[in-house]
Amino acid sequence: MQTQELRIRFKRVSKRFPGVQALDQVSFDVQPGCVHALVGENGAGKSTLAKTLSGAHQLDEGVIELDGQPVSIRDARQAQALGIAIVYQEFNLIPHLSVSENVFLGRWPRSPWSGLIQLRQLHARTRQLLDELELSVPVHATVGSLSVAQQQMVEIAKALSLQARVLILDEPSAILTPHELTALFRLMRRLTQNGTSIIYISHRMDEIFALADHVTVLRDGRHISTKPIHDVGRDSLIHETVGRSLDQEFPHRKDCRGSRVLHVEELCANRAFDGVSFDICEGEVFALTGLIGSGRSSVAKAIFGAVRCSGGRVELDNHLGPFRSPRAAMRSGIAMLPEDRKREGLLLERPLRENITLAHREDVATLGFIISGREKKAVAGLMVQHDVRAAATEVAAATLSGGNQQKAMLARWLQRSYRLVILDEPTRGVDIGAKVEMYLKLNAMAQAGTAILMISSELPEVIGMADRIGVMCEGRLMGILDNAERDTAQEQIMRLVVGEAVT
Ligand SMILES: Nc1ncnc2c1ncn2[C@@H]1O[C@H](COP(=O)(O)OP(=O)(O)OP(=O)(O)O)[C@@H](O)[C@H]1O
Ligand SMILES: [Mg+2]
Structure with missing residues (x-):
């Protein structure tokens, strides 16, 4: 193939940090108008490679060609000028600015007469982008007041506003729920039809097979393979990624449910959720799922004493709550892994x-x-x-x-x-080999008698790991499904998630 027909060519690209060779002579090509998936274990070098394109990192060695021309990308501004946009894994919004101000940061439309920012135009253009992403947050809301997933969508809107030739998405799906993801995937298809190349980093095999045209595997900073997706099988891709085969993505756990540990009754917190009731037993994995903003994380935080309840009861063994503080919850044997690590x-x-x-x-x-x-x-x-x-x-x-x-x-x-472990999106951003290890750990904790409350947006994970599944919609617990019948669970969850009753 002629070089001119390539969008990007990486030629023996290397990058070293103290103590690690993050990229080691990586060479491969990205075609125009394609989704190019980039996979590999945690620490394989995916984000580092993405950052060499966005100007956040400088190469130690090697060359990047864009549309047949060697380019040196020194900073973000230059990347933008070359038509490269990136949505970082750890995003970079300014919390006290509004959604619109963030989306057009550094590019606010100004009146040619007075030099003042044209707010109306700024908001209208932002609204248009958010509509494309089916995101309904107000454009003048401050970004700090949004959920992580909404912030992620704002980052994507920001990248879209650049109308780039190359769009890099570093694990967007780690944070988004199925609803936003569908909107994002639709948009990605539209963009590639218009010739944009998308570099898509993800640990989720389902997505990669559904979306990608090509897939590149990195391991320990080295290039392992680049292939058309049609030439790759799921098992072989997993094998290339983690360097071994996985017997089971969701290891089996025998039912070891004992007596009740947690009792939540008619729990309310102003505006966040209302009338939530459920129990969790020893040895049980109880999953809470639902859309962004459905109240899942707030319920978890309320149980942990990190959000004030306006009514209802929480009982942990014989201890009557709600807990007044996380410290009090911890003393009684609760641990919690929060959602937003940053x-x-x-x-x-x-x-x-x-x-x-x-x-x-x-x-x-x-x-x-x-x-x-x-x-x-x-x-x-x-x-x-x-x-x-x-x-x-x-x-x-x-x-x-x-x-x-x-x-x-x-x-x-x-x-x-612990008596109760609360995990809010525990496997976010974790590679598929390490996920299985984490599931084994969860199973071992359950089998030792710990009650586990897991919040997850990833349906296969919820269905693969939970004994029972609670589905939230707009601050209410819509239903609790017993996960014994896994075949029907997915469809039922999807209906509850959008607020439909299930018979
Ligand atoms: N700014 C930095 N300073 C020092 N080391 C770094 C820096 N950024 C990345 N690294 C190291 O480079 C290696 C590759 O990291 P990178 O973030 O590219 O991995 P990744 O493939 O994106 O992994 P993940 O799936 O966990 O996001 C890791 O060993 C990491 O610790
Ligand atoms: Mg990364």
Whole structure:
């Protein structure tokens, strides 16, 4: 094929960070008007490669050609000028600015006479983009007030506004629910028909097979393969990605449900949810699913004492709640992994070690002093146990790959045994090999008698792992399905999610 017919050609591209070769002589081509999937384990180098295109990272070696011409992409502005837009895995919105101001950041329409920002035009153009994405948030809302998923959609709108030749989406689906995803996928098809090349990073095999025209596998910074999707089987793609076969994506757990641990009765929190009731037993995995903003995370936070309840009861064993604070909930044996690792979890600039020991500092301290030998040993053990891959315990959490940041959060929260563990989107951004490991851990916790409340937007995961599934819509629990009949669960969930009653 002639080089001119290629949109992008990576030629022996390398990038090194202290202690890691993130990209090692990577070469492959991306065609115009195609969806090109990029897959690989956590830390394989996918985001690093994407950032070499967006100007966030400079190459150590190698060449990038765009439409047949070698280009050097020094910064974001230059990438934009070349027609490259990116939606980062960890996004970059400014929380106190409005949706519109973020979407057109640095490109606000101004009056040629007065130089003032033309707000009406700004909002109208933003509205048009949001409509294409079927996102109904007000354009003047501040971004900080939106959910993570809505923020992700705003990032996508921002990338769309650039009308780029190359659009890079770094794991957008890790955060979006099926509804937004459908809108996004429709839009991606329209864009490729108009000649845009889309580089799509995802850990979800279903999506890759549904969307991609080509797929590239990276492993440990090296290029493993680039193939048309038709020439690739699911098992062989998994094998190339993780370097081994997986017997089962959702390992079996025998039913080990015991007596009741959690009782939630008519729980309400102003505006977030209303009249929510359910129980969870020892050894049970109870999943809560639903659309963004349906109230799932708020229910979880309310149980954990992080959101004030305006009515109702929470009982944990014999302890009467609601809990007044997360600290009180933790003392009674609840642990919670929050949804948004950037806002509520990781201290990005602090060392990984500190991030991991944060929840249980007393375990590595005597009379309030951290014993550093003990801390280092504990951290090293937890990193192995949770498969957190980083160059060292002292690197800043920000330098970890997305999936490894998530695993570090699990290492922080799952250090002991608990009565109830609440996990809000625990496998977000985690690669498919590491997911299976995480499921095995969940199963082991359940089998040891812990009650598990898992929030997840990924239906196969919900159906593959839960004993029972609660579906929320607009702040109400629409129904609870017993997951014994997995074949019918998906359809029933989809109906409850949009508020239809199920008979
Ligand atoms: N700014 C940085 N400083 C130091 N090391 C970095 C930095 N960014 C990435 N790395 C390292 O480079 C390697 C590749 O990371 P990258 O983020 O590209 O992985 P990824 O394939 O996107 O993984 P994930 O699926 O978890 O998002 C990892 O070892 C990571 O720790
Ligand atoms: Mg990444």
